[in-house]
Amino acid sequence: MQHPAVRRLHLLGYAEAVSWLLLLFVAMPLKYIWGAPLMVKYVGWIHGILFLLYCLHLLIVKPILKWSFGKMLTGGIAAFLPFGTLWFDRRIERA
Numbered sequence: 001m002q003h004p005a006v007r008r009l010h011l012l013g014y015a016e017a018v019s020w021l022l023l024l025f026v027a028m029p030l031k032y033i034w035g036a037p038l039m040v041k042y043v044g045w046i047h048g049i050l051f052l053l054y055c056l057h058l059l060i061v062k063p064i065l066k067w068s069f070g071k072m073l074t075g076g077i078a079a080f081l082p083f084g085t086l087w088f089d090r091r092i093e094r095a
Helices: 002-030 038-065 069-078 084-092
Strands: none
Touching: 002 038, 002 084, 038 069, 069 084
16 A cells, blocks of 8 residues: 555656646647647646646655655656656656
8 A cells, every 4th residue: 555645746747747748739839829828827837836746745755665865866857857757657666
């Protein structure tokens, strides 16, 4: 049975990846092709909040799973890369 904070980290990782996809393939075309920039504002805010929550949960999960600083830092760096949260999530599951 997983700790609730670890489950939230998994969920936030997936949500952050989906929000990035929405930003890239829905909101950005609406702005630059159809001249409707409002969606970028809202989806961008949601994506930013999910990113910050993911990084915060890395700090919360670190002592629960007894991670090294390096592993937590890897998760933080992964959050900056497209689909990096999904890649890191797989590393957590294998460990």
